[in-house]
Amino acid sequence: MTVSNRMKWPENADHTAVPYYVFHDQDIYNREQDKIYNGPAWxxxxxxxxxxxxxxxxxxxxxxxxxxxxxxxxxxxxxxxxxxxxxxxxxxxxxxxxxxxxxxxxxxxxxxxxxxxxxxxxxxxxxxxxxxxxxxxxxxxxxxxxxxxxxxYCGAIFGTFSDATPDIETYMGEDVSLFFKRIMNRPVEVLGTTRQYIKGNWKFYAENSKDPYHASLLHLFHATFGLYRSSQEGATLINNDFHTVLWAKSGEEDEAALEDVKKDKLRTYQAGTYTLNDPSLLVGQQEFDDGISLVILTLFPSLVLQQIQNTLAVRQILPKGKDEFELVWTYFGYTDDSEELRNIRLKQLNLIGPAGLISMEDGESTELCHKAIVSDGDRTNVILMSGSETQSEGHLVTESAVRGLWKGYRKMMDL
Ligand code: FES
Ligand SMILES: [Fe+2]
Incomplete structure (x- = not known):
């Protein structure tokens, strides 16, 4: 396929089958800078x-x-x-x-x-x-x-180069702005920053942060200790195609779903009964009345806002050419946190950052994808978990938000 043809989405592809060249093509990258980063986005x-x-x-x-x-x-x-x-x-x-x-x-x-x-x-x-x-x-x-x-907006600053960018709440959509306000509900204080350089295209990370399918499979620690499982009560909410909220309640397991998980003989659940020498790592506080213990909110293209137990953070996705991106983590708490809660946050964030588990694992899987597709630009991936639609769903066993990402991406990129 010639480069100019790559500016058209191939006929055998849609948002359930994305051609790999979008992750590797320099012309696509240049167009992203124009249409997305200089385009109508916050x-x-x-x-x-x-x-x-x-x-x-x-x-x-x-x-x-x-x-x-x-x-x-x-x-x-x-x-x-x-x-x-x-x-x-x-x-x-x-x-x-x-x-x-x-x-x-x-x-x-x-x-x-x-x-x-x-x-x-x-x-x-x-x-x-x-x-x-x-x-x-x-x-x-x-x-x-x-x-x-x-x-x-609620203590977070967004920038845009385009006069055509809608107001921030319209850009976010209803669910995303609701969950945004839920976390950013009062003044915050910064607890620290980490930076992670990942040798992969930034869109692999955009997919990853909208993908509850991998979360209970790749992140073994969190599944083993019940911090996140696909069998937990939760939902996948999609606004304006490519902004999303994934939420889960760690205390609420769907027993039928859990039985199905066990039948699948996944490595997570064959792991036996692991315990921690220092269980204080998992001690947290229920600080939201709704009982939701995990929220991964993504605002395309550059923001992930998270609550994982008591770890609150923004992650900023910064492309560094088509083959690398930087992930800047800013951890925060509220200015009125008790010392006890602040210490819980500081301890738990060890589970999440690049030297912990979650982000190390996500970074590694991003690089695994990027490396393996180099010579397969015209082939496509498969995004069919829970069908081909891109609507919100009341569970976490889905790739609907990843499909939504590609639907919105194509629109903005005019591909
Ligand atoms: S003063 Fe800035 S480039 Fe000359
Ligand atoms: Fe992940």
Whole structure:
């Protein structure tokens, strides 16, 4: 198949059979930058809790584009592209911090910008001793940094480059915004950050985080100790095709489903009776009245918001070319947490991050997929668990949300 043909979805493929070249093709990747990352989508960029002080800032990305999110001296949140308006150098070279005087100065020729990204100062604007300098009509207001439109929603900041992006709640959809508000229900405090570099296409991770099928099979520890099983009460909710909520209640097992699981002789359930030397790892608190112990919420393309027992986190998916992505985890609790609850969160997050289990396993399976499909671009995968539809379902034995991902992706990519 030629490259240009790859810009059409093949006839033998739909959202139940996705051609592998979408994970490896450079033209597809370039189109994603255009249609998705510069298109009508909201991209998670920061928690407000990461920008508490006036003048604080955080460097991040929307797709390939470096952006900086700031809290201005007026207490408003701003974001701009981290590329000097002069000759294109990166302006802010720190991951995060506080600009005491509220300015951001490019190191190359020292053009200086304020927190809004407006150009404030240009060295030698009038030249030196009558020599050089900028033309008289040089207008600083015309040479600011490229602005990113931002919205703060329940303490989370999203950015977009497109004027066609709908308002954030419309973009999310009803279930997703409901569950978003459920977790982000009061001010949060950041407990820590980890970064994970995964050698795989970012869409494998988009699939993974919408896929309850793998969750009780790959993540053996969580299944063995009852933190998550497909036989638990739960649901797969899909909004606007590619935003999803997977939720489960760890205390509520469907006995008939559990019997079926045992008949399948899965390795999870043949594991015998494992116990922990230090069971305090699993001690948690029921902190939500609805009894839901696990929520994986995805807002396409860049955010996963999670509650796994008492571990709360946002995961930001940052593509780094077609063959790699970075996963930035920001763990948080609430500002009114008791010390006991904060310690529970800190202990439990060892189960989730790149040095723990969940994310190490998801990262590894992503890389396994990416490696194995290199020369099979025109072949397709199989996404048929629970049929071919893409609607919400009242259980977790489904790939409907993965199909929804591809349905929404095709629409946005115009493929
Ligand atoms: S490139 Fe930034 S001041 Fe010249
Ligand atoms: Fe997983």
């Amino acid at each position: 991209h998670f960029v920061a928690l407000e809790a990461e920008l508490l002080q006036l003048g604080s800032f955080k460097s991040t990305y929307i797709g390939d584009t470096p952006v900086v999110v700031t809290r201005g001296q007026d207490n408003e949140i701003y974001a701009w592209v981290n590329r000097c308006a002069h000759r294109g150098a990166e302006v802010c070279r720190h991951r995060h911090g506080v600009s005491e005087d509220g300015t951001f100065t490019c190191v190359y020729h020292q053009w200086a910008y304020d927190a809004k990204g407006d150009l404030r100062g240009v060295p030698f604007q009038r030249g030196l001793a009558g020599k050089g300098g900028y033309p008289k009509d040089f207008d600083k207001t015309q040479h600011g940094l490229r602005k990113v439109k931002v919205v703060s």
